[in-house]
Amino acid sequence: MKLKTIVYADFNSPLCYLAGLWADRRRAEGIETDWRAVEHLPSLSHLGVPNAAAPPALLHELVEAARLPVPEGRDRLPDALPQIISNTQAATAAYAEAVTDGVHDELRRHLLRAIWIENRHLSSAYEVRRIITDITYPRVPIGPYSSSDLPLPVNRDPDLWRAVRRSGGTIAPDGGPLTTIAYRRIRTWREQWRALDRPDLPVLIDERGALHAGQDAVVWLAGQPAPTPVRPLPVPSLL
Template identity: 45%
Template sequence: MAYIVYGDFNCPYSYLASLRVDEFVRRGGSGIEWRAVEHDRRLPLTGTPSGAAQGEWARELGEIAEVSRPGEAVPEAPPPVVSNTGAAVAAYAEALTDGLADEVRREIFRAIWVDGRHVSSPYEIRRIVAELMYPQASALDHRYGPDLVMAVDAGRVASGTERRFGATVSVLGGPLTVTGQRRIERWRAEWQGLTPVVPAVVRPDGAVLPGLSGLGRLAELLPVAAPKPVVTADRELAKVT
């Protein structure tokens, strides 16, 4: 059994968990499965100004700053508007079908916590997914042949022209397929049966580590490299003599 991480795109603790999962994979690790959930499904599609809970945001961001490791760029401020992440969760659930789950998870977190984007709209989420499915092309490539078809990484995208344009969520913000819907429902039921907290890290032995304890376990999977020995002047002198 692998580690399982349940996370919410609006949650700064989940953002830090996502950074640690990416770093674990970058170092060659495997065996961590991310499952996206919504901590609060009642958030309006128009968004909620984050200033309405300024004190709570300050406390949460202060906590993740205290537990962050060197090199982990944790946010210092919340996004201006708190998004309804229903469409984001749907896009992530569908991204598993396309083999783009890690990329979609990473880019949605980046859009919210680095760029401060409001991503409640399914069209905004489609834009994020489309940018992953269609690599950026230089204008020079089409200067002399404007009718040339843009390159598509078709080997990683499930069949269907609409999906290749990022339309993996419906215009109402739900998943495009029954498979995606079932994933969302299963993830939420599993998470609610474990804890009301995000992130929630489930160890291979089934133990649940919510919140900061889960972040701590992910940090343990990333041991700090031993410091390089310091060469003193006495040691250098000994080499000479």
């Protein structure tokens, strides 16, 4: 069985934003990427922090990211960090739950774009839920119905649990996941990432089991000449 490329990444990392763009490009070319969400700043305030108070490493990362290629037709990174650096606990929990629902790739794209292109603050579980709902329960345009007697379309899903999840109810008000499987998935991803002993994100394990980290991981995803990998590694399994 051919191994997938594995990427450990956080949503408030500019290099991880670029990695996400290139992961989508590679997927369009038939190369699957197993994206695993981790928090590289778990001690960040749950209210987020102004960009003026952001960790210096994050600003340095933005400077590095600005020098790297972007897929044709995709949005480039802004010149500055978002006004508020988001705590990504809720985003990570939502992504872990989305794996169960099969919408994780789309949610990853929406979360990264919301933070880095739309300059949205996603520390709040309620803001993250809005993004989930946009994907799983899209809004119905009311224009065609505003001047007629036709009733608005209604989702008649009889499964209450599924309807709640489609309405964004996959994360708790405190930003944690709702299911045990998602909680274990988050814990396993974090343990696997920490075992690699590479704190600079994204961290990528290629199909040969070789490790790439930081801007080197983005360069590898972009298909550019990359430096010699740090060391070969066994590929951890997905929970």
